[in-house]
Structure formats: C-alpha cells, structure tokens
Amino acid sequence: MIMKHNILLVVFLSLFSATASADASVDDLLRKMKGIQTNPVELKAVIAQGEERGRLCFSCHGRDGNSKRDYIPNLASQNAEYLFTQFEHFADGTRKDYVMSKLAKQLTGEERVAIALYFANRQVTPRESKVAASADGKRIYDSTCFVCHGASGHGNDQYPRIAGQPLEFLSNTLKSFKNNDPDRKNSPMVAVIKNLSETDLQNVATYITNMP
Ligand code: HEC
Ligand code: HEC
Known part of the structure; x- marks a missing residue:
C-alpha cells in the first residue's frame, strides 16, 4: 500500500520536475532535495542519475567519493546540503578553484541535486594516515x-x-x-x-x- 503510494508520488514528481525545473532557485532546489531524501523510492532513482552524471568527477574524487589525492576532498558521507551549497559557491565565485569553478557552471540544477545525493550516500573509508593525531x-x-x-x-x-x-x-x-x-x-x-x-x-x- 505504502509502496504503491510512493511510486505514484515519483511519477507525479517527475512530471512536475519536467515542467517546473527550468530556472528553479537555489532555495527551491534545496527544498526539492529535502523532499527526495524523505522518499526512499525516489531517492534511489535520483542517486542512480547522480552516478551517471557524476562520471566526470570520479577521476579526482573517486567513483565512491573517496578522494584519489591528498589535496582533493572526499565527497563520500559529506552532507548533501553542503555539497549542493558548495557547487553554488564555485558557480557564483564565492569559492574559487580552477577546475571546480568551471565544472560547477556547467551543471544544471537537477544535476547538482542528483550528484550531491549520490556522493552523500557513498560510504567514506578511513585513510591510512602517516601522521599520528596530537x-x-x-x-x-x-x-x-x-x-x-x-x-x-x-x-x-x-x-x-x-x-x-x-x-x-x-x-x-x-x-x-x-x-x-x-x-x-x-x-x-x-x-x-x-x-x-x-x-x-x-x-x-x-x-x-x-x-x-
Ligand atoms: C581535476 C580534479 C577534479 C575534478 C575532475 C573534480 N573535482 Fe571537485 N574538487 C577538486 C579539488 C582540488 C577540490 C578542492 C578545492 C578547494 O580546496 O577549494 C574540489 C572540491 C570539490 C567540492 C567541495 C568539497 C568540500 O568538502 O569542500 C565539491 C562539492 C566538489 N569538488 C564536487 C565535484 C563534482 C561534483 C565534480 C564532477 C562534476 C568534481 N568535483 C570534479 C578537484 C576536482
Ligand atoms: C561557528 C561555527 C564553526 C566553528 C566553531 C568551526 N567551524 Fe569549521 N566550518 C564552519 C562552516 C559554516 C564551514 C563551511 C564554510 C564555508 O563554506 O566556507 C566550515 C568549514 C570548515 C572546513 C572546510 C570543510 C570543507 O570540506 O570544505 C574545515 C576544514 C573546518 N571548518 C575546520 C574547522 C576547525 C578545525 C575548527 C576548530 C578550530 C572549526 N572548523 C570550527 C563553521 C564552524
């Protein structure tokens, strides 16, 4: 019963987003992301989209969001809201990085939401630290x-x-x-x-x- 309801809701939301997403504001997108996080069926579908769209991130941040280099941050297990907000910061110039500033401008709102949810839901794995904690x-x-x-x-x-x-x-x-x-x-x-x-x-x- 609950399952059936969720599927209908997904169908409804995807129809809705196809017509209403053209220039959604940052607040609208954040609200939308929150909604997706409370709906397991839709979350799964959006995460699958995020994995597809996030391909060009894997060479640096890792397929599973665990960074490949020590100067690159992990995205795995990061809070989705933070990931999404940082795209906005790179895109609007509040934060600058040669690669990230260019990439962020190329992603649509929907892609930013999907990619943030994909990486937020990967598991971070502990790194082998060569430096002991003080x-x-x-x-x-x-x-x-x-x-x-x-x-x-x-x-x-x-x-x-x-x-x-x-x-x-x-x-x-x-x-x-x-x-x-x-x-x-x-x-x-x-x-x-x-x-x-x-x-x-x-x-x-x-x-x-x-x-x-
Ligand atoms: C060529 C390497 C490279 C690629 C490709 C790349 N990134 Fe990055 N990314 C970086 C580096 C380096 C930083 C750290 C920049 C800084 O210190 O401000 C970063 C930072 C970030 C941050 C901020 C994380 C934090 O904890 O502050 C996010 C979010 C992010 N990248 C997402 C992405 C996404 C999504 C993609 C694919 C669309 C992507 N990156 C592709 C190198 C890359
Ligand atoms: C008053 C709240 C506050 C306190 C206290 C605070 N932070 Fe932060 N921290 C933030 C916020 C907000 C951000 C995101 C900042 C941004 O987007 O520029 C942040 C970002 C960071 C980042 C960058 C994370 C990333 O992935 O980009 C690091 C590292 C960090 N803090 C370390 C620390 C350390 C170490 C301390 C203690 C000495 C500390 N913070 C205390 C609010 C705080």
Missing part, C-alpha cells in the same frame, strides 16, 4: 570545533563533515581561512581560527584526518 589537536577540537562540526566531526545540514578528510586538503583549507584567501571568502571559519597559530592548525588537522 593531543594538542584533540584539545583544540574539543574546545572550539565541536560546537559546529559536532563531537564526532560529522557535521549536519548546516556544517560540513570534516572527519577523515585528507590531511593536505585540511591543512591547505585551514591556511586559506587563516590568510583570508579570496578563493574562500565570506567564510565564518575566518573569525573562528583567527587566534590559532600555524602549529595549532597543523595539530588540529592531524587530529581531524584521523577521526573515523
């Missing part, structure tokens, strides 16, 4: 970072998951925030880490990369 890093994390990123570093709808990200990506990103780099402007992180030294940032990065 006790100092844990102290900084537990006193400052947990407030937004959560005790386990998994984030939520508003804050990114940072646990298990590659060390080089974490170090580079924290340095960008510290230097108020225009490639990552308007980030609340700039104020958060203003008073942390380079050594503090390196210590907290080694702690986060080792978080499961």
Whole structure:
C-alpha cells in the first residue's frame, strides 16, 4: 500500500520536475532535495542519475567519493546540503578553484541535486594516515570545533563533515581561512581560527584526518 503510494508520488514528481525545473532557485532546489531524501523510492532513482552524471568527477574524487589525492576532498558521507551549497559557491565565485569553478557552471540544477545525493550516500573509508593525531589537536577540537562540526566531526545540514578528510586538503583549507584567501571568502571559519597559530592548525588537522 505504502509502496504503491510512493511510486505514484515519483511519477507525479517527475512530471512536475519536467515542467517546473527550468530556472528553479537555489532555495527551491534545496527544498526539492529535502523532499527526495524523505522518499526512499525516489531517492534511489535520483542517486542512480547522480552516478551517471557524476562520471566526470570520479577521476579526482573517486567513483565512491573517496578522494584519489591528498589535496582533493572526499565527497563520500559529506552532507548533501553542503555539497549542493558548495557547487553554488564555485558557480557564483564565492569559492574559487580552477577546475571546480568551471565544472560547477556547467551543471544544471537537477544535476547538482542528483550528484550531491549520490556522493552523500557513498560510504567514506578511513585513510591510512602517516601522521599520528596530537593531543594538542584533540584539545583544540574539543574546545572550539565541536560546537559546529559536532563531537564526532560529522557535521549536519548546516556544517560540513570534516572527519577523515585528507590531511593536505585540511591543512591547505585551514591556511586559506587563516590568510583570508579570496578563493574562500565570506567564510565564518575566518573569525573562528583567527587566534590559532600555524602549529595549532597543523595539530588540529592531524587530529581531524584521523577521526573515523
Ligand atoms: C581535476 C580534479 C577534479 C575534478 C575532475 C573534480 N573535482 Fe571537485 N574538487 C577538486 C579539488 C582540488 C577540490 C578542492 C578545492 C578547494 O580546496 O577549494 C574540489 C572540491 C570539490 C567540492 C567541495 C568539497 C568540500 O568538502 O569542500 C565539491 C562539492 C566538489 N569538488 C564536487 C565535484 C563534482 C561534483 C565534480 C564532477 C562534476 C568534481 N568535483 C570534479 C578537484 C576536482
Ligand atoms: C561557528 C561555527 C564553526 C566553528 C566553531 C568551526 N567551524 Fe569549521 N566550518 C564552519 C562552516 C559554516 C564551514 C563551511 C564554510 C564555508 O563554506 O566556507 C566550515 C568549514 C570548515 C572546513 C572546510 C570543510 C570543507 O570540506 O570544505 C574545515 C576544514 C573546518 N571548518 C575546520 C574547522 C576547525 C578545525 C575548527 C576548530 C578550530 C572549526 N572548523 C570550527 C563553521 C564552524
């Protein structure tokens, strides 16, 4: 009974999206994504589309969203809202990266939703870290970072998951925030880490990369 209802709903939603998606706003798309996440049948269909459309991401971010290089972030297990929002930031210039800024502009709204849901629903696998976590890093994390990123570093709808990200990506990103780099402007992180030294940032990065 419930199954039948879901299938009808999928049919209805796909008819609806075919006519109404042409220039949906960011808010509309986020709302749409939330709706899909509460409907297992539709979610499965959209994830399959995301896998197809996300092919050109696999060479860097990995087929399963586990990054192939230490300077490239994992997308697996990242919150879908964050993934989607970052496409918008790359597309509108709030965030800049040579490849990502070009790619983000080429994806349609529907593709951004599908790709975000595909990667968010892959499982992140722990990396073999060559650098041990420092006790100092844990102290900084537990006193400052947990407030937004959560005790386990998994984030939520508003804050990114940072646990298990590659060390080089974490170090580079924290340095960008510290230097108020225009490639990552308007980030609340700039104020958060203003008073942390380079050594503090390196210590907290080694702690986060080792978080499961
Ligand atoms: C040539 C390599 C390359 C390709 C291909 C690529 N990316 Fe990226 N991506 C990167 C790098 C490097 C970064 C980190 C940029 C930065 O530090 O701002 C990144 C960052 C991201 C982020 C931000 C993640 C975060 O945690 O901050 C998202 C989301 C993303 N990419 C999605 C995609 C998607 C979707 C595709 C395919 C359409 C794609 N990328 C293709 C290299 C790539
Ligand atoms: C007040 C809330 C807040 C606190 C506290 C906070 N963060 Fe963040 N953090 C954010 C937000 C919001 C973002 C997304 C920023 C953006 O899009 O530019 C972010 C992004 C990040 C990123 C980039 C993630 C990615 O995939 O692109 C890293 C790394 C990070 N934070 C590390 C930390 C560390 C380390 C601490 C503690 C020293 C910390 N954060 C404390 C809110 C916070």
